[in-house]
Structures are given as structure tokens and as C-alpha cells.
Amino acid sequence: MQQISDYELELMKTIWGNGGSALYAEIVASLSARDMHLTKNTIITLLSRLIDKGLLKTNKIGHRNRYTAIVSADEYQSSQTEHFLDKVYEGNAKGLVSTLIQKDLLSASDYEDLKKHWQTILEKAESGTPQG
């Protein structure tokens, strides 16, 4: 996945926040709700760059374009995390987690939650294996 600029990410967030697709007017409304006022040319330009990068697609509804996210927020986050992990920790997830814990970015209760979550994933995986 190609890297996107801050403002492009802002636009993606408004679209994700709008249920994965939005009209230009909806994007403008949601941006101004967050006190971001961009010119039309900037918004359209950034949107078309996002289309080029493969994060959005458009389909015309009458004369208006509806922008739909091809990549969901989760997919974007995980791919960005992988990218970050590769870039900074050279793929070493343990290092990332220890940094998170050391810097108190991950609280003890969060950590317990994650452990439980991990356990259930493992159990599911074991019971699901025979079916393949």
C-alpha cells in the first residue's frame, strides 16, 4: 500500500467515518465539523491522488461523484503497522510491544485484555485446524 500524506489520511478518515463512502458535499461537511477548511481544488486533488494510490474509487451518481474506500480503516492500520514494524523494528514485533509497555503506551489492563484475546485466538485456531 502506498504511503499517503496527512491531509489525504484526514480525507480517508472522513470517508471511513461516513460508513466507507461519501459524496464531496459530505466530505466538506465532515471536514468543517472538524474545523478543517480546504479549498475545493485541494480536496478534489487529494481525492484523485487517493484514487491513484488505490485507496478510493469513484462512481458517478448523476453529476456527482461518490467516493468509496477500497481499503478499510482496519486494513489501513494493519498495513501501516506492518510498514512501521518493518521500517523501525525490522519486523521484530516483540521489540514494538516492549517499547509500548515500557513507555506506558500500553496499560497493564490493556495487556491482560490482549493476552485473553490471544488465548481465544489460539483455541479457535486449534479447534479449526481439522477442518483445515
Add this chain to the structure above:
Amino acid sequence: MIPCCLRKEHTINMTALMKLILSLSLSGSLLILLLLLFRPLYRNRLSKSWQYYIWIVVILRLLLPVTPETSLAGSLFSLEEMRGTDSTAAPESPNDQSMTAYNTIKHEAGSSDDLIRDATTAENSPSASAVSPDKEAYNEDHSQIFFFLWLTGALLLFVRKLTVYQSFVKYVDAGSRPLEDIGLLESFGHIMEQNRIKGAVDLYVNSLVSSPLLIGFLRPRIILPHTSLSESDFYYTALHELTHYRRRDMFYKWLSQLTVCLHWFNPCVYLMSREINRLCELSCDERVIATLSDNARKSYGTTLVNAVGAGGSYKDTLASVTLHESKELLKGRLNAIMQYKKCSKPIKFITLLVTGFLLGAATVLGAYAAPDSHTAADAADAPLSAAPSRSDYRIECEDTIYYIYVDGAGEADKPLSNVTNGFYKLVFVYKDRYSTFGSFRRKDMPNLVRNLESQCRTLLENGRISQEDVELYLLVAGDIQDAWSSSDGQSYSASADGFDHPDDNDDHNYNDDDFDYDFDYDYTYDFDDDRKDFDEYYLSDYLENRGLLEEYNENGIVTVKNDYYYQNTRIRILMDLRPDGSFENFDYNDRGTVDLRLVRDGSNKIIRIEYLPAEEAAGIIGDLYDTLSDTAEENITPRRSDVSTPAPSMNTEPAVVDLNRLTRAEVSDKVRKALDTCEDGRWYVIESDGCQYIYYNGLSHTYAYEPRITGSEKGDLITVSIVDIKSNSPLLARMKSANRYVLLAFCYTPADADAEYELTIEYNQTPVTYTEGHT
């Protein structure tokens, strides 16, 4: 023969097309020169925008083939055309002359003999041969070459421009990165909003481009060499490029490039293209500074200077819109910026006046309009507006032929013979030529105008007749049609001609003619088209249409894959004869074993099926193979001279016609020598040692033929009818490919030895004209 015909049609169009292109180029060039010549007068007085956009008038003149009725270029090219046809009026394509129902022939005394002699001498002296070839065809060949040269040049140039542009765009895009700086993007967005520029324009940075430029048709984008621009530089740069974008200058540039491609052979268009490119920048500057203060104008000039040398070396002067192109141009632009003054009212008025003048000039210059630009509707309406006066022509009816004497032509100018077989015809007789239209059936006559019009249309398109001719033809046809609708079809009858008048009460009189090969589909007047239809016309379809197969079935003859079977035996020869001896159908199949003759009664019902006697069958096959043609055996063509229409001369002693099919090997050396001088696709009658040889090169040897004698006061009228035999038999197919000519020896002994006779040749029911010659 068919490809030849197609080629001819195309070249006619090409001639017209080439004339059109040349006339457009000429008109456009005059406009270009006019504008360039008077440039010193207007360059500093009229607005740059006007100077820029006035070229649209020139481009439209160069591209659009619209023209007023009379225009300079149009009349110039038509004049050339008239001069061309004057000298080439006599020679027609031999094919068309002989084979179509329409003929324009010069028939001066002995001219046909001369033609043969000409052809003979041409063989000996190569220089003489330059006179005899059809000059029109010669011109057409040339225009064909020119057409392809032009097309190739235009395409090559266009493809080159396109690929150069595409690779430029590709290189620029490859080295570009999107401008991420939201501050710059936003100020750019604000510039667009301030200037109310709609649409979306992206911003990219590419350090390789020599100066800011705007590219992309679908997704326009401005490429900046770098982002370290001062605020004012960025502002003016953006404004300049956005002005290009707003004015759609790229489309204008490509339009001018397209014009250059189409008129690549014209040096003037390159001057035009250069002027447009120069003025594109000047007028863009003018537009930008129109709203600026004096100080701002100076800043704008500074931006232009700063842009020089700021970037890399990528440059495309072809179709992208750059901020600067050359130092000279930049100097001119800077001067223009500082000298800028708003247009005063009088200047605006003068601008309007000059524009009007140029529009008028563009219209008057016009273009060459091919004759086919006149629609059929024009032709139909024309007689009302420009009706030739009634005194210009005189109509006489002989038999089923209407002779219309035009421009004082008289009986002496009439074609020598015209046999119609019961079909109706219109012969327009001029002093030096005549035009024949037909054949029309009785049932066509009430719609004669419409029928004639369709025949005229193609001739008009081919440039063989003029619009005035058509007007006259349709006027006459209207008269005759009127006479028919008042059920007085023969009102122009001269009736002192000794011809039998057709029986008006008999709707099928042409069917009773003794040798009818009317296939019940419309013959068009164009022979070559007939041939095509004929070849494509599938045998079984044709028979089915006539209900023949069904009739055969009832009589125990079945068809399997185009082969006929009788009592489970394949039929070799199938002769289906009408009571008068003419063929209803004929088929030969060399895989068959039985030979049959079907005999029909007066109501054309099959009454008897009989086996052919062996010797008769052998005669037919021999004739087909052309090995026994010199013997006195029966031809496949029934001899009809004994039952033809009773004629006065028949009362004494029956005349004898001896008609035989020959191959070239069978004739004497001097006849063969004469045949060698004959052109292809043209009928000849060559006299040698008391015998006449009918010859046509370019037709299948598998024809049927029949002589027919009718009497007239002038003497015997002999019609030799030649008809293509259609058959799917492989033998005939082989024969078709083996010999492709008609050669008949024709010897006639009139009942009265001193009597004169006249010979008419018909091919597939249509009388053809032939050239006479002798050895």
C-alpha cells in the same frame, strides 16, 4: 472486372477528395497570407486575444468542407474540371460504354473504324499510344497516388506528433511527485476560487522541466520545476497556467496541429502553427495582466524572467503550454506587458469590422464542392427552378423506344440500332452523342421519373452527366410518365417506322419474347453491378424464387446439394425448354449420367420429360467443351430463326444465319491479330473474309448465344443474344477459368443477296454497343 469497377468508383471519389483538400488548402493559404501580410498593421493596434483567436477562422476554413454555392476556390477547381472533361468527353471506360444501358458515345462517321486502326498503329509507335488511353482514367490513377501520398503523410505526421507528446508526458509524469505542501495547495486553490476557475487542477513538482507547464487533457496538472518560489512568483505562475487551462489552449493547439497534419504539404500551415503558438503566450499574458495594476504587471514580468533557467531541460513546444518558450518570445512578451493598454471603443469597432471581413473572405474563398454534394432531392426539385424550355427537345416514340432529340439533333444523329426485346427505353439524342436509359418494364413506366432518377444519381456521382442533363432527363421523364398515367403511353408515337408496336394490353409481352433470360430480379443499368449480383446470386435461390424446384419435384426431379436427380440417377444435362424453344433452365453436371429434356406447353407447364438422344447430348457437351464447335452439330442454343417474329422479308425465302462459338485458336491468323489489338471489356465486331467475328475479352466462355432475325424496311435486323449460363457444375467452373472471352463467328446470307442488314448484340437482355473493325 468487378475489382476494376470498384477501383474506378473509388478513384472518382478520390479525385473529388483530392480536389476538396487542395481547394481547402488553397483557400486557407490565402487567408493565412492575408493575415501575415497585414500583420504590421494590426499587431500593435488590435488585442492579442483577437490576433490569437482569429486563426480559428483560418483553421475552420482549412478543415470544414462547407462552401457557398459559388466560391473562388470552388469555381477555380470546377473550371479546371470543365477543361478536363472537354478534352476527355469522347473516351469512356470501354467497359461501361459497351455494357451499361447508359452510353455516351461520339458516333461520327467511321469513328469506330478509326478506333481499331488507332489501336493497331499504337502498337507500332509507342508515342501514339499516349493519345489513345483514357485520359480520365489516367488522371484518376494519379489522384489515387496523390491521395495515398497525402494520407500517408498526414497519418505519419499525426502519429509522430502524438507519440512525441505521449512520451513527453510519460517522462514528465515519471519524474514528478505530487506537491504535498498543503499551504501551497491551498493558496493555489484560493487563486482558482478568486478567478472563478472551475474544475480541478493538480500540482506536481518535477525538477527536470525547464519551466512551469500545464499538461493533461483529462486530468490537467501544472508541473512546477521547484517549490522554492516567492509568493508572488507562485501566484503569477499559477495564474498564468490556470489562464491557459481556462482558455482550453491545449485543445486549440492540438486543433492547429491536426490542421498541420492534414495540410502537411502546405508550407503556409507551418507559419500559421508558429503564429498560434506565439500568440497563445502573448494573449495569455494579456488576459492575466488585464486585471492587474501597473506594479503587479511589473511583478508578473519579473516572474517571467525568474522562470528562465530555473528548471531542467525538459521542454515540449509541441502541445503542452509552457510559461516561456524562447528568449525572443520572452522579450516580446515583456514588451507587450509593459505596453499593455486597454482597448478603446474605436479599436473594438475596427476589430469587429476586420473580423467580419475575414469571415466573409473565408466564406467567399470557399472550397471545391464535388458534384455529388447535390442530393437527389435537389435533382428532383431542380426542374421546377431551372426548367429547360420545352423547345429544346422533341420526343418521338418508335416501338418501345422514346427518342428525345436534344439541342436540335435530328434523325441522322440517332443511334443506328436499338433493340429492346419489349423493354422500354429512353434515348436522349444529341448531335454528337446519345444517352440511353433503361431497360424499363411496362410496370415501371408510371414511376418513370423515380426509376430514371435512381439511374441518374450514380452517373451524376461518377461525373458522367451534369446536373443540367439530369434536369432535362427528369423533365422529359415527367412528360412521358404523365402520358402513361393518362393511359396513353404511345402519345409520342411516330408510327411510320415499320416497327411492330408492343401490345399494350399484354402485361407480359416481354416474357413472350423468344429468348427470355429475365431472372426476375431488378437489373440495374450498371453492368458491373449486374455481374456482381449475378455471381452472388445463388443458383438454388434463383430457382426456388421461380418455384422451379417445386415444379421439378412434382415431376420426379429432385435436387441434392445443387445436383439434379431423376429416378435416383444423377442428371448430366438438364434442358428445360419453353414452348418457344428458349431456356427456362439449363444445367450441366459432368458427374451425372442421364440427359433430360423438359418440354413445356403454352402455359409454361411441364408436359413431358424425355431423354436426350445420345448424339444431341454429345453435341451439347462438345459445344460446352468447345471442341466440336466447327462442326454442324446442334448447339446448346436452340436455333430460333425459323420461329421468330414474322417479318416482311421472311415472305420470300428464309435467310440463313450461321453463328458459331470459336476459341481463339480456331480463327485465322489475321483475325487473331485483329483480336489482339482489341481492348478488354469491350465488344467488337470484326469483319474478315465475309464473316463477322463478335468478340469480347473478359467474360466467361460459358455463354449461350442465339441469332434472331426481324425484318424492317431498312433491311433485316439481326440480334445476336448472348447470355451467361449459370451452373454449379465443376466442368463449367473449369471452363469459366480457362477461357474468359466471347468469340463468335457470324455469317449471314440475306434472302435477297443485295439487302443490307443491321447487327445488334445483346448481352443478358441488354443491347450493347460495339466497335466495328475489319482485318
